[in-house]
Amino acid sequence: MAALIILMFCTAYLCGSLSSAVIVCRLYGLPDPRLSGSGNPGATNVYRLGGRIPAILVLVSDILKGTIPVYLSYFLGIEPLFLGLIAIAACLGHIFPVFFGFQGGKAVATAFGAMLPIGLDLAGLLIAAWFVTVLIFGYSSLGALVAVSLAPLFTFLIKPLYTVPVAMLSVLIIIRHHENIRRLWHREESKIWDKGRTRE
Template identity: 70%
Template sequence: MIAMVILMVGVAYLFGSLSSAVVICRLYQLPDPRTTGSKNPGATNVYRLGGRIPAVLVLVMDILKGTVPVYIGYWLNITPLALGFIAIAACLGHIFPLYFGFKGGKAVATAFGAMLPIGPELAGLLIVSWCVALFIWGFSSLAAIVAVALAPLFTFFIKPAYTLPVAMLAVLIVVRHQANIRRLMDGQEPRVWDKRGKLKNNN
């Protein structure tokens, strides 16, 4: 079983290393998201660079990067704690992609995908939390931090055995948002929409 866990951790990292934002931007002939806009290769930055369709494709691919390896591990009856390491490996692949110079994104969507095997209840609560936080404050980064911070609490009431793995994942994502937290505190973090309530799109 240990060998299987090590194998799945490696697979998860390699799978997570597929930078969806870079691939989609190249397909749509958009600027490199690692050097343009917020310089974060994620769906939000791709939305600003190319609009809804490329952003949705990036979001779906990033979610699947977390869901697929964790679902496989779940199907193989790997323990909850080990599944947590597989989920973290997928996120680390997104953050430090092997194929793209180890320069990746925040791994929010990948972490969300990794939590999906826990059940639709958790997924629904995370989506609602993100949407409410985004509606109130207008910051995608803050909405992600709020949702991921609540994830261990939600998990405790849904499937307690997965609370620790989800907490480990949550810590990783919050730490990854250190720069965003500093910009939020300094009042320099960009909003998803402008003051008129319209979604921002640089095209």
């Protein structure tokens, strides 16, 4: 089992290392998202650079990078705590992609994808938390922070067995957003529809 866990950990990291934003931008002839806009290779920045279709492709691809290795590991009978480590590996691949000079994104969509195997009810609650926050305040980063902060609570209410793995993911995503937290505190963060501004 130990060898299988290590194999899936490495597989998840390599899946995460496929930078969807960079690949999609190259296919659509858009600027490198690591060097343009906010500099973050994620769906929000790609939306600002190229519009809805490229952004949707990036979003779906980033979600699948988390879902596929975690669901496969679940299918192989790996225990919840190790599923959490495998999910973190996928996110670390997104944050530090070996194929793209270790310059990655915030891993919100990948973390969301890693939580999908827990159930659609959890996914719906996370989307609702993000959407309501963005609708009220206009900040994508704040929506992500609220959603991941509530994720362990939602998981405890739905499938308590996976609370610790989800909490591990939440802590990683919150740490990754430390710059966004600072900008939100100082009211310097740009809103999701501000195409002319560069921070994300």
